[in-house]
Amino acid sequence: MNLMKEEMLLYRKKIDTETLKETLELACKKIAPVWPLEHFVAVNPYQGIADQSFGAAAQQLSQLGGINMTLPISFYLEKIAEGIITKEDIKQAISKHTLVNERETDFINRVKSQQRPLLPDTTLTMLDVASRVDNKDYNRLMIARISAWASSYFDNGQAQWSAADTNLDLYEAWRLEAENDLTPEIAGLKEFRKTIKSFPKDYIKATQLALDILFVPQEGLDSYLHSLLLKMGGWAAHAARLDWEARLNGQESDKTLQFLAILVSWEATVYQCQESAKLFVSWLDAKKRLEDSSLTNETLADLLILQEAFDIAAQKSLISKINKSSDQVSGETYTPKAQAIFCIDVRSEVYRRNLELVDNQIDTLGFAGFFAFPISFTPLAHTQGIDQCPVLIKSGPKIKETISEEVDRTIVEKRVLRSSFKQIWKSFKSGAVTCFSFVSPLGITYLPKLISDSFGFSRPVPHPYKMSMSKSKIAEKSVQITQHEQMGLSIDQQVQMAYNALKAMSLTADFADFVLIVGHGATSVNNPHASGLDCGACGGHSGEPNAKVAAAILNEAEVRTRLKDLGIDIPKTTTFLACLHDTTTDIVSIFNEYAVPNEKITELESLKISLQKAGEATRTERAVRMSINGPVSENIFMRSRDWSQVRPEWGLAGCSNFIVASRKRTKHLDLGGQSFLHSYESQLDTNYSVLELIMTAPMVVTSWINLQYYASTVDNKVYGAGNKTLHNVTGGLGVLEGFSGDLRIGLPMQSVHDGIKYQHEPLRLNVVIEAPIDAMNNILEKHQNVKALCDNQWIFLFAMDKEGKISHQYTGDLNWGRVQ
Template sequence: MMTVTDWDVSQLRDKVERACKRIAPLWPLKSFVAVNPYMGLTHQSFWEAHATLERIGGTGLCMPRTYYWQQLKNGRITHKDLRAALREWGCVRDVSSLEQEITQNRPGAQMPFALFTDILGHAEGQDWSGFVVERISQYCAAYFDEGQALWPFPWSDQSLYQGWIHFMRYDKSPGIWGVRGLREAIGAWPDSAEGAIVQAVRDLDVPWQAVDDYLYAALWSVGGWAGWTRYRLWQAELRGDDDGALRDLLAIRLSWDALLYKLQPRETGKRQWREWMVKVSEPPIPPETAIPVDVIFQTALEIGYQRQLPGLLNGPSRLPNTQGNPVAQAVFCIDVRSEIFRRALETVAPGMQTLGFAGFFGIPMAYLRFGDLEPQAHLPVLFTPAYCVSEGFDHQQNPTVIEKMRIRRHLTVHLAKTWKMFKTSASSTFAFVEAVGMLWAPKLIGDSLGWTRPVPHPDRVGIPGTMHRRLQPVLSHRERSIWSGHHNCTGIPESDRPAIAASVLRNMGLITDFARVVLLVGHRSSTVNNPQATALDCGACGGQSGEASARVAAALLNDAPTRRALKQQGIDIPDETYFLAGVHDTVTDEVQLFHLDAVPLSHTGDVAQVVQWLTDAGQMARQERAILVDRGDRSRSVVHAKIRQRAQDWAEVRPEWALARNAAFVAAPRSRTWQRDLAGRVFLHDYDWRRDPSFHRLELIMTAPMIVAHWINMQYYGSMVDPRRLGSGNKVLHNVVGGSIGVFEGNGGDLRVGLAWQSLHDGIEWVHEPLRLNVLIEAPQDAIEMVMAHHETVRILVENGWIHLFQIADDGYLHRWGWDKQWHRDEITGS
């Protein structure tokens, strides 16, 4: 066994970097986008990662056995699925024996990798790990605060670790728990994070072969704050910079272990720690040859859904005739919630064509709303904004009126923040309740009964409704005089617009056969009193509403000079084609169209017809979605009223199901899925490989929207299979941390990540299913392989089994990418 004297600091530094790379970033509440919580483990196969997570945290990538038993009883998992799973794993077992075993508790479940605080807590009957996590969490909340606290943190100008050293000299909590001599020990402790990590590993005498697991387990124990500091590192790396907060956090967690070990007067805990270190230093026991029953049932669950895949597709005999220009076109985000609305719209308007494209519509921008001080990025977090587009009024508006509106908005937002700070501050909470408690009753009653809207939309605070209609995206720096601010928000230069417009149209597959009216429909979610509300908005827009992206895209494609330049690139948009922006509210299934007063007189009749179709489609979509939302009266009027009430109910914990039940991603012509009921479970991206001779669009789809869909899929997966670490608990108990950093469940503990229980479970049964994303692409096999060969991230996800990849052949049959890196005519789906 290698001892602590056999390695040097550089070797340990490599292990620290490796542990840090295993952590997935946690985006703040203002852009709470979905991220694969297993991102740092994708270099392992899916089932190798399962074993790693079981070893480190005790919970892998499978559900509790009671879940699988319930799926077997209700027919979701069948004997046919189990037999197919056994064949996939090469197992020879009897299905009846599987049924019997799944009803039993797991024998000899592996103990998670213990830190010293875990061992000490077991020895003394006190939750030392909970205490340490609480102290670290409260310190991090104060250090990273973004304006929620009334008093500034005194050591925020120092590194996270050095600030902690100062903080610990004043923290009295360890003394209450009986820790003596901590202040003196802190005074003698290394003053650098790297020195502390080295000292801790040596003092605890961690065997070299166990260091990797120990470091990862330490970060895993404060996984929420590890995710936040990883996000800071992610942002720094985009700037070509570095951020040491994640390493500092690791140093703090290890220091707690080492200092408690040093100061612990009783030998029981120390002795058990040394015994544990001997155990983890022993050679690993060879894994059993038998595949665990949990793995077989999880495989069978996924096979059960994959059997449905052929039914989602039209074969050659059912492909619709799409010749001729459609009466109208509508481009929606690929979000699974759009699938229901698209299908409804195609039903009520048979002559309308719908398309699916990432909801930022290919505009790589940040957007500065009127009166705001900071622009927001409106594009996938994988990208960096190339432009900043502002919002302002047209030149016909009185400049004096504009300035008054700007001042009013600034003042209103400032007062709202000040009022909120006053109400939530520790010094005024009780006085506020005593002083205005009864006077606030009408407001609470109105909010509860839906008579008033509890929280106005922050983007529109202080702007009268008549002024909303005049707000326009400002594409050119020549119009900068209509907004004020310190940002270099110069818009999209006129010279760049043709190339961007051409890219937008080509990537969405719309370069010929334009209709008279083309809708560009983003999406947003209208909910109140929900700290994680941005998780319900557009992931392709960085957790923002898709409204701004749709409006900018429409303005760009209606721009006359841009259209003239597009003709030189072979894209001839007819003069009679008009682009109109809208936004789909995924709670109410209502679509709002913008700038209707600017529609040409020649198109008013067309737009009026489109509005009617959208209204009818909304009614149909609400009826379908009501099955999941409400089990009561489903008449159209009642459903609409109930859904609107849910959107404005400040106490509603399930205003919508967002992307729950997502299971597949399809990149193919819409004709392949036309009139097929995909049940709101499929990301739909339009793609026709015959119009993509260079396969550039295919490459873009597989490296951006497919990756984002995988992230979303894994966030839901992790929140369900490991809700304690990768979910965010009970939404009712959420408290915002640091202004917009994240949430606590209650008033402490670790920063929570992932989704709340109410986003996955309806109170009676699970709504979501933990399935890896099934990706179906209609393109030549060698083209798909070329993308994988050129992009390691994509290849790893496919070859390590984090997604299931299928190729749709011209005849509609499916071919699966196998473990042997070959295509196989799929047997599970019956193709």
């Protein structure tokens, strides 16, 4: 063995500390961040490998961890049988792949004859090898022990007491825990604690030592580290999020690096504890495969062609629908009685279409759900603000919710008292001794509420925004926009934000009497992923605060006066209304009716009737998709209160298109709740600054959402959250599926599948933009990260011409091909 070790020392050239850290950083960059449940953000899990082509990334993930980036062959064969994927689609897909050179009919017959796909050997880490050699699941042991410790170390206030020393750095805290953890030794890993204790406290030095023990070849080091991170992708993603937010605030953070050091240390420790000739030889063989990154899974190559054909079929359907509709667009102009600005969210497309159908004098527009007001919002009786903006940007001014100073104080006192009592009661229920006193004599007192909650007559917990407030007080809530004690905005800030927002919305003239700014949120109970039904871009938060701030500022007389000097003349008759679209119930609420002058009350009531009718039509449409029988509205409202409901709504399932154009291009189309719709008038965007903003922010965010749903569909085990009914919230951060395992990321299976079929089918985002090709090319050339998404086919980009027809498709490297 000693001779073999000496040979291996020669086999692996030692890496200096600086180079090692760079290598570790490159591996960590491949892990996308994930946000806590209360701030759920739709994230592209492939973000760290988006510099590769879609196909290359699929091959790499398949080789490193057996990860799927397509559905099984049977899914695509069904689409062929249904006529959704045609032979022409497959022929076109084959022409884009160099590995396959056969006629489409021969290809179809060949894949039909294939049985189960031939999976590559993904035995790339030492624990994989040791598990196979000893016939013990060391991976499961490692994941369970690290996850149990991480749940305590990263706990966000859920646990009664912490078992981890959070005053220490990540690696050092884990090392202290591992030195005292008897579980590995009980499982058969002798001297596990002693070996861990021999490792340096410095995580870089510890990683260096661990890699020297394992003799990982330098040529395969990157693959090894990436594969290791994928084993605990959930907690690694949480660490990546902490690093992301620190960097956004101009701080240094190395949480992901330290987490990777923990994983490498576990590998080296198990290797030393289980050292044997058989293990050594098997690990040596595995390391040879680490160095060979050219292996190709031919079955996966076929699957990628089928996926490409499925994407092509969807693109043809969208192009046909839009291009046929462009011939029917009317050129007549009229003054709308109301303009409603909705979030670009795909659920808004359904409501917007129905609102325009019930009242053709209402125009709708689409814009990012924070409405260009990136605020930090402090709800009533709270001490900390919530960032009400996409995670790609830093939040701006601090805005406080208020009623009046006296009422605010009373509500704060009530909530503090309630919170204190709740904490005492929780301690009583959870105590080692008192829990028995709780269950026996007091448990039966919960029976009436259990019955009431089960039948949907009450909520299991109070609504956080309505707690300790009467209906009248809730109606009086407003936002404090005037600058006061580091809160609010100066008049200059208000004017600038209002100007930027209206310009970006392409709404600078022809204002209606009512302009509705419609944020969106969702209603559900007993649902850890509830915030995922709110705005997927804005940290899982409702757009209500942004709508209220935007309306308050745009209704300010001084703001309007100064906007007029900047070329935007808002008539005195125009009132901006702050609204919220509840996407679970499809009710649109108006918060500032008091701003409407008395002479406009009749028109307001007419508007509210239109909103109500649109809600009814939208609920009816959604009821079909949700297989609801009986009274539609009653059943949908019940789903929002049902604490056993795993599918209160479908969220953004089905999202596959992002259309950036004037509403007239899509107004008469039923896009099936699958399209993000962003209003844009290129003729008003003289220097294409608005276009640049759209392509670098909303286009990236919608791609994140699309790829999160995509990944949660094709491999829910790795990139999804598994079965909702088995979830246990841990650390107030995320969920475990069952009592142990890795932190689950992405979406639960119930969010993409209805038990019979997929409600979200894997399609990459089709982006259609009504703008000159040269303008888009200039932006792509300026922003290489966005160009990479298009070049590597994570996004399919299309151009719409002045006639409203999709005329060209981006083919890569700033080249475009004409759409046939």
